[in-house]
Amino acid sequence: MTHAHITTWVLALVLFFVALSLHKSGKAKGAKIVQMILRLFYLLIIATGALLLHSIASISIEYVLKSLIGIWVIGSLEMVLVRTAKGKETKIAWIQLVISLVIVLYLGLKLPLGLYLFQ
Numbered sequence: 845m846t847h848a849h850i851t852t853w854v855l856a857l858v859l860f861f862v863a864l865s866l867h868k869s870g871k872a873k874g875a876k877i878v879q880m881i882l883r884l885f886y887l888l889i890i891a892t893g894a895l896l897l898h899s900i901a902s903i904s905i906e907y908v909l910k911s912l913i914g915i916w917v918i919g920s921l922e923m924v925l926v927r928t929a930k931g932k933e934t935k936i937a938w939i940q941l942v943i944s945l946v947i948v949l950y951l952g953l954k955l956p957l958g959l960y961l962f963q
């Protein structure tokens with residue numbers, strides 16, 4: 845399940861940059877379609893994350909944090925895209941995205957399932 849989880853969020857990041865570049869090159873319709881597919885991937889990320897949580901015998905605060913910050917990443921991705929589409933300031937959304945992504949990768953890789961990079 846960790847592989848499915850990793851696959852879904854890696855693909856979501858790829859779709860995010862595709863949607864962003866379509867927006868920037870003025871292809872609003874294409875960007876909208878990619879963004880709809882990306883939203884489906886948000887659900888897949890949450891579903892695979894929830895299945896991972898389900899496989900854990902006792903959920904510690906670190907898992908709760910990991911999951912909440914995972915949702916924060918999704919919120920930030922959406923905020924960057926929506927604000928870009930509306931031509932609004934995206935700096936704060938980007939800062940949130942970078943911070944939440946760094947924390948979620950650290951916590952995800954530190955927690956015991958799957959890959960185990962940080963002790």
Ligand code: HEM
Nearest residue numbers: 846893894896897911914915917952953955956957958959
């Ligand atoms: C874009 C958002 C997300 C990213 C980038 C992300 C990233 C990661 C990474 C890197 C891992 C470690 C995988 C491994 O050890 O092989 C992981 C594991 C996990 N994720 Fe996420 N995740 C995200 C969203 C979520 C959400 C929304 C939830 C909860 C609903 C969640 C729950 C979990 C759980 C329970 C684990 C297992 C932790 C462990 O290794 O013991 N994740 N995630």
